[in-house]
Amino acid sequence: MTKQTVNEAELEAVEQVSAEAAAAEESEAAGRKLDAQKAGARVGLTSDEIIINGGRPLKGRIEVRGAKNLATKAMVAALLGKTPSVLRNVPNISDVRVVAGLLALHGVLITRGEQAGEWRLDPSNVEVAHQADIDAHAGSSRIPILFCGPLLHRLGEAFIPDLGGCRIGDRPIDFHLDALRNFGAVIEKLPSGISLTAPNGLKGANIELPYPSVGATEQVLLTAVLAEGQTELRNAAIEPEIVDLICILQKMGAIISMEPNRVIFIEGVPELRGYDHRAIFDRNEAASWAAAALATKGDVFVGGVEQEEMMTFLNVFRKVGGDFDVHDDGIRFWHPGGALKPVTIETDVHPGFMTDWQQPLVVALTQAEGQSTIHETVYENRFGFTDALVKMGADIVVYKEGLHDEARRVKRREFEQAAVITGPTPLHGADIEVPDLRGGFSHLIAALTAEGQSKVTNLGIISRGYENFIEKLRLLGADFVYES
Structure with a gap:
């Protein structure tokens, strides 16, 4: 099988599995089995090794699609909308498939559009996922932590498994958890991960990050947009991918302003709609x-x-x-x-x-x-x-x-x-x-x-x-x- 065929087949598998997950509501056990199978099928894109004969100049043209650090976060943002979202220029990478799997576990229907790299995400039937199924994704991505705010808004609860990612540093999630506590989340650490609830809903907060962390800034944005009242975020990250995420949230109906000196103001709104957006390049x-x-x-x-x-x-x-x-x-x-x-x-x-x-x-x-x-x-x-x-x-x-x-x-x-x-x-x-x-x-x-x-x-x-x-x-x- 050629590389191109593998990619096409895996993209088609995402659509098929999402549809199956929606149909599996009639049988809870069957649904859990399908989602677990899907989670395992998403991880590998390539065989394990390549043999390279070096010393040859690279010459020619290649294309770069949407940024990994935006596309995956934009997919999470779709959870916040009352209507479907369309994300364009999505890269065909394993991190995207991991997030697609997590979204499908929570009832989001994912289909591929007519154009390459076009995804439609329908959050109409968001539901609580089983911890065992979420655990199937543990270690494959650090994106699950960003599900907290959207799931607390939609369901009043969230579960985050132990997080993986590249072995390049400690990457503590304390910034994320402290911010969520400021919004009113109640956090319980379990052997298998972290359980969060919001018994009194989420309220706007004044937050200053110890370091302009990209992930923590995304966490605040995804939580504050539907939180009651105003949020002021100081020492925020201002990467282009952050700005692109703010553009997406604004398209959805959010009120967000970027001020000088790494300050972001977010006025919470009662509800958000879906978006249509082309991801910034990687x-x-x-x-x-x-x-x-x-x-x-x-x-x-x-x-x-x-x-x-x-x-x-x-x-x-x-x-x-x-x-x-x-x-x-x-x-x-x-x-x-x-x-x-x-x-x-x-x-x-x-x-x-x-x-x-x-x-x-x-x-x-x-x-x-x-x-x-x-x-x-x-x-x-x-x-x-x-x-x-x-x-x-x-x-x-x-x-x-x-x-x-x-x-x-x-x-x-x-x-x-x-x-x-x-x-x-x-x-x-x-x-x-x-x-x-x-x-x-x-x-x-x-x-x-x-x-x-x-x-x-x-x-x-x-x-x-x-x-x-x-x-x-x-x-x-x-x-x-x-x-x-």
């Missing part, structure tokens, strides 16, 4: 392919990308020695020849340099002449992927307690790490295992850059955030063996 995937073009001395046109949301990355890309052209339908990234230059980068919240951008770029920096320094201030365990690069010949030293550097501005958080990359170092093929989503794609870039053959295993993690990445490698002329 900045992280776009930057990953750009880094791949630079590392392999290639030339890649990334369709569907817009300049404004990429400005910080584009500045660094140019400083390193890459070049780009902005077009109406995307951005062309290429290596113009000559030596790449070292840089000093500090990851930060928007509008700073994204933590998800540094991992793919590190591979290109192994080919720069001189010493580059990356200060990671967002996640405390994000340099684990460099072990494989060192195995392949890179000169990278990680400082777990951070590194004093006169070129940077200020120390951002109590925890941080730093990586010093000295180049250029030729990379050679090796057997490597994907550790997390962005680190995994970085390993693909390293294998494509290296001379000789590499075997990359545990590919399923990459499918969480990169749509059809095997087919895109083919389109760009990569030399590899992959059995789907």
